[in-house]
Amino acid sequence: xxxxxxxxxxxxxxxxxxxxxxxxxxxxxxxxxxxxxxxxxxxxxxxxxxxxxxxxxxxxxxxxxxxxxxxxxxxxxxxxxxxxxxxxxxxxxxxxxxxxxxxxxxxxxxxxxxxxxxxxxxxxxxxxxxxxxxxxxxxxxxxxxxxxxxxxxxxxxxxxxxxxxxxxxxxxxxxxxxxxxxxxxxxxxxxxxxxxxxxxxxxxxxxxxxxxxxxxxxxxxxxxxxxxxxxxxxxxxxxxxxxxxxxxxxxxxxxxxxxxxxxxxxxxxxxxxxxxxxxxxxxxxxxxxxxxxxxxxxxxxxxxxxxxxxxxxxxxxxxxxxxxxxxxxxxxxxxxxxxxxxxxxxxxxxxxxxxxxxxxxxxxxxxx
Numbered sequence: 001x002x003x004x005x006x007x008x009x010x011x012x013x014x015x016x017x018x019x020x021x022x023x024x025x026x027x028x029x030x031x032x033x034x035x036x037x038x039x040x041x042x043x044x045x046x047x048x049x050x051x052x053x054x055x056x057x058x059x060x061x062x063x064x065x066x067x068x069x070x071x072x073x074x075x076x077x078x079x080x081x082x083x084x085x086x087x088x089x090x091x092x093x094x095x096x097x098x099x100x101x102x103x104x105x106x107x108x109x110x111x112x113x114x115x116x117x118x119x120x121x122x123x124x125x126x127x128x129x130x131x132x133x134x135x136x137x138x139x140x141x142x143x144x145x146x147x148x149x150x151x152x153x154x155x156x157x158x159x160x161x162x163x164x165x166x167x168x169x170x171x172x173x174x175x176x177x178x179x180x181x182x183x184x185x186x187x188x189x190x191x192x193x194x195x196x197x198x199x200x201x202x203x204x205x206x207x208x209x210x211x212x213x214x215x216x217x218x219x220x221x222x223x224x225x226x227x228x229x230x231x232x233x234x235x236x237x238x239x240x241x242x243x244x245x246x247x248x249x250x251x252x253x254x255x256x257x258x259x260x261x262x263x264x265x266x267x268x269x270x271x272x273x274x275x276x277x278x279x280x281x282x283x284x285x286x287x288x289x290x291x292x293x294x295x296x297x298x299x300x301x302x303x304x305x306x307x308x309x310x311x312x313x314x315x316x317x318x319x320x321x322x323x324x325x326x327x328x329x330x331x332x333x334x335x336x337x338x339x340x341x342x343x344x345x346x347x348x349x350x351x352x353x354x355x356x357x358x359x360x361x362x363x364x365x366x367x368x
Contacts, residue, residue, distance in 0.1 A: 131356035137269060137346040139234065145227045146347060152223065153325060155216045158200070160322050161192070162209030165202040179319055191323075217292060224285045239269040239364075242279055246272035257338075268359045281328055284321050291318035 138146075168175040176197065177190040197203060231237040248265075249272025255261035265271060270278065294305040294314040308314040336344055346352035352361075 133354055133356050133360075134351050135354055135361055136350055137352040137361055138350050139236065140350060141230050141234075142227075142236065143347055143350060145223055145230070148223050149220070149227075152216050152220050153329065155212055156220055157322060157326055157329070159209040159212040159216070161200065162202050162205045163213060164191075164319070165197055166206040179316070191319075214296070217289075217296075220285075221289055224282075224289070228282060235365075239361075240275060240278055242272070242275045246275045249273065250276050266359060268364050269361050277328065277332075281325075284324050284328075288318065288321045288325070291315075291321065 164178070165176050167178055174180075174190065176194075177192065180190045181188045231240060249267075252261060252265045253271055253273040256264055290304065291308060291314045293301055294308050295311065295318055298305045298311050298314075305311055305314055308317065342353055
């Protein structure tokens, strides 16, 4: 319906038939449109000070509403219609949010105002930049296996340290401190100092530690196998596997954590640093099982022990894999605390709150 040569806005419908409750919303839209048209006419009549009629150049209003619309004004009142256009745009801007359309600024060009009045169908939602979206991040199976692995891995590390306390080097020069960090004969640090053993009550608990270690290793192995199998079956591994950009992103993330850079790189489920870390944990888990089996049954699987370089080398590898797990454990918990409640809640409920302009995990799942 043309209100003046300056403005052309179609009122009826606004595309709300694509939304839920179409009949009720269309009825409300018609009522709002009629109110806007009447408001425009009243403004024109007050502006020109007479009751002359005007004729719309085109109309899209239903026939049953024609009787309710006042007759048109003459062409002499066109100038007064310009002021009425501003009132109409303002009225439409107030009315449109009620039927789900964007607000129209009174200073916009009429063509821009018409484009802004388009409604996105409900089956093709496009979240606004400032809108918050609840999105599924972690499937139930991954969450279960994650929380099962948490206490199991902790128990494995704890019992392994108790077993390690009972050991010594071959010359028995460094009891309870077999491995070290150093350069040649210079030792910087030995694992572990006496105060550490005292804190965790490690001395003389090797029998108990062996029982825990040999029991929970089966849970650790089964849970790990199921986890990798699910990643392959569900194609969630695509979120986890490092990409060509992962190393660069990992450096950027590290610089941000060290407060040397601002702004995290774009990501969906995991950033580059997480992809590298989580994939490394899977490799470390496999290595721990292999080296652990070589230590547990050195005679039965002598071929495996020999392949790893012998019993002592298998022990050495197993120890440093455990140190790697411990380091990851501490860093991971620290990063979860820094990331905040939203990240932690996603691993509990499976859902994460994100902004509408951020990359969609579900969209990437559908593509993959």
